[in-house]
């Protein structure tokens with residue numbers, strides 16, 4: 001880019017306003033290699049008062065500087081990658097540097113395309129595949145090992161055969177539960193934008209879930225108490241999905257609430273619920289377990305996240321239950337709240353819009 005005429009006041013204002021109108025960070029560098037304009041989003045990245053400074057002192061990363069130098073030298077477009085860390089989060093931009101030449105006037109536009117979310121989604125997908133593979137591989141390895149033993153050294157040992165088949169049965173059922181939960185999760189995700197149409201009575205639904213889980217509770221000496229479920233409370237919802245929400249929450253309360261304790265389920269209606277800013281039905285599922293350390297609470301609904309992996313597996317958990325719960329509640333435009341006090345138990349609250 002040969003030295004060109006400097007921009008006058010009007011041209012500079014036009015470039016500045018143009019940059020300000022764009023919904024992504026943009027810096028404009030003049031042919032004198034000084035910053036001519038910088039919009040608000042770019043100012044947040046590179047600081048205020050950068051206009052008039054040499055671009056090298058503003059955009060310090062070598063790849064970015066090389067790209068702009070190329071444009072200035074060859075008047076050809078160039079691209080670069082720009083990374084920075086902000087509040088502990090790695091941000092990534094594709095930077096497009098392009099020459100703009102009109103008669104005797106020229107400048108370089110440097111536009112930042114935010115790739116952070118795309119990169120994060122890719123990373124999440126990779127992590128998810130790795131997690132699924134890992135979760136399935138453990139029981140699969142056990143099953144394969146026992147098949148080999150049964151076909152070889154233990155083929156004539158009736159006692160061992162019975163024991164090994166018992167373990168294989170348990171491990172195969174675990175794989176089945178994982179695959180079942182993965183399918184539920186993908187179904188819920190596929191329907192996430194479809195509003196539920198059925199009218200259902202949440203109290204009747206909670207009662208029937210409690211009846212269905214009674215044998216599970218009994219096996220651990222746990223009693224389930226219900227409160228506020230006598231009268232009907234109707235709202236628009238997906239029966240199967242809400243059944244799954246309360247099954248998962250009550251089952252967790254039974255599993256992690258400690259043997260011989262009580263699990264209480266309480267339904268209350270609120271004319272003005274602060275989080276939903278409107279009428280809501282609130283279903284609290286409380287247990288008397290050890291509670292959950294506060295640092296784990298925000299992550300409980302992540303797929304495969306467990307506070308204590310060993311305990312979860314021991315209890316037959318897949319680590320997907322609360323992820324499913326969260327997705328179903330989101331589809332119903334509700335909220336999940338978790339409150340827990342160490343040594344006193346946890347309370348999972350489902351808050352659903354109640355019109």
Ligand code: ADP
Nearest residue numbers: 252253256306307308312317318319320321322
């Ligand atoms: P899992 O199949 O492991 O139970 P979930 O997604 O249902 O998976 O729950 C994730 C984790 O949250 C569990 O592994 C457990 O550590 C913790 N958790 C869930 N519910 C409770 C509860 N009521 N009390 C204590 N911890 C709980």
